[in-house]
Amino acid sequence: MSKKRVLTGITTTGIPHLGNYVGxxxxxxxxxxxEDTESFFxxxxxxxxxxxxDPAMIxxxxxxVAATWLSCGLDPERTTFYRQxxxxxxxELNWILTCITSKGLMNRAHAYKAAVQDQNAEGGGDHDQAIEMGLYSYPILMSADILMFNANEVPVxxxxxxxxxxxxxxxxxxxxRFKPLxxxxxxxxxxxxxxxxGLDGRKMSKSYGNTIPLWENDKKTQKAVNKIITNLKEPGEPKYPGESPLFEIYKAFTTPAENAEFTRLLADGLAxxxxKKLLAARINAELxxxxxxxxxxxARPAQIEDILQAGAQKARQKARGFLDQVREAVGIRPLK
Incomplete structure (x- = not known):
């Protein structure tokens, strides 16, 4: 029985935070x-x-991002871990797929429609003028990422x-149109x-400025946790879930029994x-x-690069033979 292929892509536009780690x-x-899964990251x-x-940020x-996944336990020997x-x-597959994808399909993409709506709200002339082809064609490239390795599942x-x-x-x-590949x-x-x-109760996101850093030291983690919003209840007053994001964040780092005990302590008047000290200690212990x-x-980026290159070699071994089948199917083949 063949293994199920699962593919996960991580966009390189920021430094991972605690929400990325948990979610x-x-x-x-x-x-x-x-053991029954073949994973691609x-x-x-x-x-x-x-x-x-921003080239420096990319x-x-x-x-x-590479160091985060490796540090958190991703095994490059058991998985295929590579840079796109x-x-x-x-x-190359992206271009082949572009040639058979209807413009109408791309016009229905949520990201494109939202960008057009934003342009309409600003007024002016051609509302497509500020929309670049990368955004418009994004779903095709994502399709190429997935279809190149014939992934069965994509967590999204x-x-x-x-x-x-x-x-x-x-x-x-x-x-x-061509061949069932x-x-x-x-x-x-x-x-x-x-x-x-996040710190303010909304989804933890760098765009909201409400994140807890993942890779800072214990002291800075405590400083971030201290910013979690709470009400003005004094020590000794009962405190309940719904009054602060503290409860939900703590839950992500404990067992159900431990979380129940934390909830009881706050209900009994814990300050x-x-x-917040208990939460920071939990986060710091796990990380x-x-x-x-x-x-x-x-500290040794060349080591990360070596891992990525080894992963790329593994991925290309799978991709090269399959792309040859795709090329053959569309008529791009040697003359004989």
């Missing part, structure tokens, strides 16, 4: 340990330059389901994956300040060893 990194690495740096036009993020830009076969948030549906549409059109991927939306709330590994890796 994406930790569950994906746990899932990759399944890639740094989506070509996707990154669609919205991020470069720094590539290192930080190191696999030229993906970009609900905002990405449409892109998986587009990948299936594109694959179906190719399979019908592509597996139709399934979107995997795990309702049990935690979306960590907010003491509760102590990963932080050591992260510091060691980022």
């Amino acid at each position: 994406a990194v930790r569950p994906a690495i746990q899932a990759a340990r399944d 890639f740094l989506a740096d070509y996707h990154g330059i669609i919205k991020c036009h 470069h720094a993020s590539t290192q930080a 830009s190191d696999i030229p076969e993906i970009m 948030g609900r905002d990405q389901i449409q892109h998986l549906e587009m990948a299936r549409d594109i694959a179906t059109r190719f399979n019908s 592509f597996t139709l991927p399934e979107a995997k939306v795990d309702e049990n994956v935690e979306l960590l709330v 907010w300040g003491e509760a 102590a060893e990963p932080r050591e590994r992260y510091a060691a890796l980022t």
Whole structure:
């Protein structure tokens, strides 16, 4: 029985924070340990330059994201871990798929429609003028990422389901027009994956400025945790879930029994300040060893590069032969 292929892409546009760790990194690495799964993880740096036009950030993020996944337990021997830009076969497949994708399909993409709506709100002339082709064609490149390795499942948030549906549409059109080569991927939306709330109770996001850093030291983690919003209840007054994001963040780092005890302590009057110390201690305890590994890796970026190049070699071995089949199917073949 062949293994199920699961593919995960991580865009290189920022430095990972605690919400990324809880919502994406930790569950994906746990899932990759399944003996019946063949996992592909890639740094989506070509996707990154669609919205991020700061070369220094793309470069720094590539290192930080790679070091994050490796430090948190991603095993490059058991998985295929690579940088998107190191696999030229993906970009060639991207062009082949572009040639068979209808403009109408791309016109329906949520990101494109939202960008047009923003332009309409600003007024002026041609509302497509400020929309670049990277944004417009993003779903095709994502399709190439997925279809190149015939992934069976792609873990995504609900905002990405449409892109998986587009990948299936594109694959179906190719399979019908030329040859049935592509597996139709399934979107995997795990309702049990935690979306960590931020300091202000909204989703933890760098755009909101409400994140807790992942790779800072214990003291800076405590300083960030201290900024979690609470009410004005004094020590001794009962405090309940819903009154502060503190409860939800603590839950992400404990067992159900431990979380119940924390909730009881606050209901019995534990001070907010003491509760924040307990939370920071939990976070720092879980991340102590990963932080050591992260510091060691980022101090030796050449080691990260070696791992990525080994992963690229593994990925290209799979991609090259399959792309040859795709080229043959569309008529790009040697003259004999």
